[in-house]
Amino acid sequence: MTWIACELHTHTLHSDGRQTLRELAEGAVKLGFGAIALTDHNTMSGLDGKEEIEREFGLTIIPGMEWTTFYGHMVTIGMSEFADWRQAGRSDIDRGIAEVHRLGGIAGLAHPFRIGSPACTGCFWEYEVGDWNAVDYIEVWSGTFPSIQTDNRRAFKLWTAKLNEGYRIAAVSGRDWHAQEDTDEPISVTYLEIEDRSGEAEEEAGASGDQEAGTEAEASLREARLIRALGQGRACVTIGPLLTMTLEAGGKTWPVGSAVPAALPGTGGTVPETNEAVRVKLSLDFTVRSGLWSLPGQMFRLKLCSNLGEEVNLDLPFAGNRPVEHEHEHEHEEDASSLWFEREAELPGSDTAAPRIWLRAELWGTVRGAYTRIAFTNAVYFDSEKEGGGSR
Amino acid sequence: MELLDLQGSAVPEQSRTHIRIPFELQANVDRLQIRLEYAPKILEDREAALNLLQESYELYILPEQREQAIARADRHLPLKNLITLSLDDPNGYRGACHRHDPVQELFLSRESASPGLMSGELEAGAWIATLSLHCIVTPTCDYRLRIQAAEKEGSA
Ligand SMILES: [Zn+2]
Ligand SMILES: [Zn+2]
Numbered sequence: 001m002t003w004i005a006c007e008l009h010t011h012t013l014h015s016d017g018r019q020t021l022r023e024l025a026e027g028a029v030k031l032g033f034g035a036i037a038l039t040d041h042n043t044m045s046g047l048d049g050k051e052e053i054e055r056e057f058g059l060t061i062i063p064g065m066e067w068t069t070f071y072g073h074m075v076t077i078g079m080s081e082f083a084d085w086r087q088a089g090r091s092d093i094d095r096g097i098a099e100v101h102r103l104g105g106i107a108g109l110a111h112p113f114r115i116g117s118p119a120c121t122g123c124f125w126e127y128e129v130g131d132w133n134a135v136d137y138i139e140v141w142s143g144t145f146p147s148i149q150t151d152n153r154r155a156f157k158l159w160t161a162k163l164n165e166g167y168r169i170a171a172v173s174g175r176d177w178h179a180q181e182d183t184d185e186p187i188s189v190t191y192l193e194i195e196d197r198s199g200e201a202e203e204e205a206g207a208s209g210d211q212e213a214g215t216e217a218e219a220s221l222r223e224a225r226l227i228r229a230l231g232q233g234r235a236c237v238t239i240g241p242l243l244t245m246t247l248e249a250g251g252k253t254w255p256v257g258s259a260v261p262a263a264l265p266g267t268g269g270t271v272p273e274t275n276e277a278v279r280v281k282l283s284l285d286f287t288v289r290s291g292l293w294s295l296p297g298q299m300f301r302l303k304l305c306s307n308l309g310e311e312v313n314l315d316l317p318f319a320g321n322r323p324v325e326h327e328h329e330h331e332h333e334e335d336a337s338s339l340w341f342e343r344e345a346e347l348p349g350s351d352t353a354a355p356r357i358w359l360r361a362e363l364w365g366t367v368r369g370a371y372t373r374i375a376f377t378n379a380v381y382f383d384s385e386k387e388g389g390g391s392r
Numbered sequence: 393m394e395l396l397d398l399q400g401s402a403v404p405e406q407s408r409t410h411i412r413i414p415f416e417l418q419a420n421v422d423r424l425q426i427r428l429e430y431a432p433k434i435l436e437d438r439e440a441a442l443n444l445l446q447e448s449y450e451l452y453i454l455p456e457q458r459e460q461a462i463a464r465a466d467r468h469l470p471l472k473n474l475i476t477l478s479l480d481d482p483n484g485y486r487g488a489c490h491r492h493d494p495v496q497e498l499f500l501s502r503e504s505a506s507p508g509l510m511s512g513e514l515e516a517g518a519w520i521a522t523l524s525l526h527c528i529v530t531p532t533c534d535y536r537l538r539i540q541a542a543e544k545e546g547s548a
Contacts, residue, residue, distance in 0.1 A: 014507040016491040041490035042478065043508045068490055070408035070526065082485045086410055086478070086522060115452045117407065118444055119468035121526040124452045150457060 001255075003191040003242060004034040004226060005289060009066070009075055009110065009139065009174025012038065014046030018179040021046055025057045027180045031187060032289035035060035035226055037077045039110075039174075041068040042085055051216065060222050066110060067096065070117075072125040075139060075174065078227035079105035093127035097134045106231045108137035111176065112158060113151035132167045136231050141173035144185035147239065147372045156373075163358045163379055164307045170233035170257070170378050186239035186293060186367060193234040193244075193255065194225040233257030238363075238375035240295050241286045243302075245361040245377045248279040256360070259381040278347040280304060280312075282361055284375075286321055286339035295374070296320050298365055304345060306359040312345045318365075357382055395424075396521070396539040402430075402475070404528045411523040415539060417481075419516040423542040426498040426521070428477050430535035433494040435471040444471060444529060473533045474526040479509060482517035486510050488524075 010024055011017030019027070021038065028036045038061055040046045050061045064077035067085040072093070076083065083099045100107045109125050116124030129135060140155040141147060159171045173188035229235065234257040236244050247254040254260050282302060297320030304312040319338050350356035358379040365374050396415045417424075435441045445465050453461045477496065478488035489496055489508035498506040505511040521537060 012507075015488075040508075042476070042488035043490070043510075045487045045505070045508055045510045048511075070524075084485065086524065113452075115468070116448060117527045118471045118529045119448060121474050122408075150454070154454070 001193050002196040003193050003236070003244070003288075004060075005032055005189045006035045006037070006192050006226065007031075007033050007175055007177060008037045008062075008064075008077070008172055008190055008230070009039050009142070010036050010177045011040050011066075012046045014043050015041035015066075015068075016178065021050065021061070022053055022056075023180055024177070025053045025059050025061065029057045029059055032292050033059065033189070035062060035192070035222075037062040037064040037075075039064040039066040039075050039077065041066050044079075044082060051219070054219055055215070060219065060226065062223055062226060064105075068122060070122050072112070072127045073110040073123055074107055075110045076100045076105050076107045077230070078223075079103040088127070090126060091128045091130075094130040094134060101134070106136035106227060107134075108139055108170075108172065109135065109155075110139050110174065111142035111151065111155070112138065113154040114142065115151070132162055132165070132169065135162075135167075135169055137170035137172050137233075137235075138162075139174045140171045141188050141237060142176055144175060144183050144187055145239070145368070146173060146188050147367075147374070148370050160305075166357060168233065168259070168358075168379070168381055170230060170235050171237065171376070172230065172235055173237045188237060188239050189289065190230075191236045191238070191242055191244075191288075192226050192229040193236075194222070194229050229257075233378040235378045236375065237377075239367070240293050240374050241284050241363070242288045243361055243363050243375040243377055244283045244285075245359075245380070246281045247359070247380050248281065253281075254380055256378040256380055259383050262383045277349055278356075278359070280345045280347060280359070280361075282314075282341075282343045282345065284316070284341040284343075284363065286318075286341075294321050295365065295367065300363055300365045300374070302343060303362045303364060304347065304359060305362055306356050308350065308354065308356055311347055311359075314343055314345065316341060316343070355382065355384055357384070393541050393543070394538070395541050396537065398538075399534070399536045402525055402528050402533045402535060403531070406525050407528045409525050411525065413521045413523065413537065415519050415521065417514060417516050417519050417541065418543075420544045421514045421516070421541045422501060422544040424500040424514060425540040425542065426477070426479075426500070427496070427538045428475070428489075428498070428523070428535070429495045430473060430475050430533055431494060432530050432533065433472055433492075435473075435529040438469070441469055441471045441529070445469075471529045473528050473530055475528075475533070475535055476524045476526065477537070478522045478524065480520040480522070482515050482519065486512075 012021050044065050047063050054061050062077050067074040071090045080103050088096045097107045112125035114123040138159045140159050141152050146152045162169050172190040300316040300318050302314040358381050360379045361377045363375040449458050449461045476490045479486040487509040500509050
């Protein structure tokens with residue numbers, strides 16, 4: 001399995017962006033992204049010629065479109081064709097989401113608490129969602145240095161509230177990237193985990209001796225895997241190090257986005273007779289996108305959060321890493337052990353009266369003088385005996 | 393050949409509505425030329441703009457942050473009208489031009505199109521231009537949509 005650095009919300013000249021797809025792709029690669037979703041407002045015409053740009057830059061470009069409507073902006077990705085954004089009334093966005101799903105895509109709330117009209121037309125999410133199970137993801141971090149902004153904090157709270165209600169919704173960041181302008185603010189990255197089986201499609205096509213077809217099939221497989229990973233919540237979001245979490249239960253490893261069945265032992269006491277502890281493995285990798293971000297040395301805090309609240313707090317001393325300007329000034333390599341951490345934690349089994357239904361990890365620290373979330377994982381879910389299945 | 397020249401005037405109450413404008417395309421059209429313009433773009437009346445913003449802050453900003461938002465209201469000024477165009481041919485969607493320019497000269501042909509629109513066959517039949525009135529902040533906003541068709545050479 002591999003984690004791919006993704007930017008899931010971008011625009012070009014085909015809507016109100018001030019960049020071509022080529023300029024966007026070039027900028028994305030410079031910032032260490034392995035994939036972007038092109039989500040122009042209400043059009044997919046900007047995707048013309050994307051295969052050539054993907055090959056040129058070694059970047060996956062996921063087709064998408066931002067529904068830019070009167071009552072909210074909705075990012076949609078992975079559709080085979082256009083879904084009509086113009087019919088959605090305030091109370092029937094469910095129909096729109098169903099149409100996106102029918103066309104093979106997934107849908108997320110874009111910047112749901114950004115100020116609405118007239119300052120930013122339709123930007124605030126005013127749709128009455130009938131069935132939150134249908135919502136695939138929420139863009140909880142929008143823009144650069146997102147974690148400190150009030151509207152993003154509200155979006156994060158909305159996500160947590162929906163998890164608490166039992167919905168299984170992924171959370172991502174999106175820069176809403178309109179132009180190649182330098183910023184010194186921290187850039188957020190959504191990492192999606194996909195199976196690392198490159199060469200598979202080539203082998204398949206290789207039988208027919210068509211190498212180009214193989215490369216193309218490979219690209220579309222990768223694209224499909226990324227979309228599936230996002231739909232499943234195999235996602236971790238960060239302005240710096242890659243924070244990931246897995247659970248150990250019943251002799252198996254459960255990644256973020258997965259649901260631990262109730263019948264397994266060691267799953268946190270959702271089964272009355274097995275009130276066993278939950279083993280959590282946390283990994284923090286400071287080598288990702290090396291040289292493209294930096295954080296000062298400090299005592300970080302790792303948290304395990306669930307519907308039961310903040311369950312575990314771990315202190316993590318960090319010596320700091322260096323920004324790109326200083327990279328060549330230092331002869332010696334940074335000590336690798338200071339850039340990669342693993343921690344294990346044990347959570348008590350939860351009580352059947354108040355079961356744990358989801359769990360995520362968060363990394364907190366001081367960035368530009370503000371104590372804030374630096375990274376978070378998506379949730380691992382726990383099936384209860386009654387429901388068994390979960391959402392989608 | 394001129395297919396359409398439509399002028400109208402929108403008012404703030406029409407914000408968040410679409411105006412669907414059907415037009416008929418004959419066979420053998422090589423290129424569609426579309427011009428959308430609307431004016432004014434900006435609400436110059438500062439007091440009126442601040443009133444509108446204040447109303448929106450009630451809806452969108454948490455009570456404890458409203459005072460600060462009002463003090464910093466300049467970051468949301470000037471307020472602008474926004475009308476965008478999208479296009480449908482007899483078979484479906486042909487794209488949208490979601491951008492702030494109040495004058496847009498667009499074209500569409502088999503081989504190419506303005507950014508936002510999708511190039512391809514210009515099929516004869518019932519087409520629709522949709523004006524989406526995302527937001528009208530000025531007391532009135534005049535708009536004009538003109539569509540012209542150029543026929544293939546030798547087919548006239
Ligand atoms: Zn948006
Ligand atoms: Zn956007």
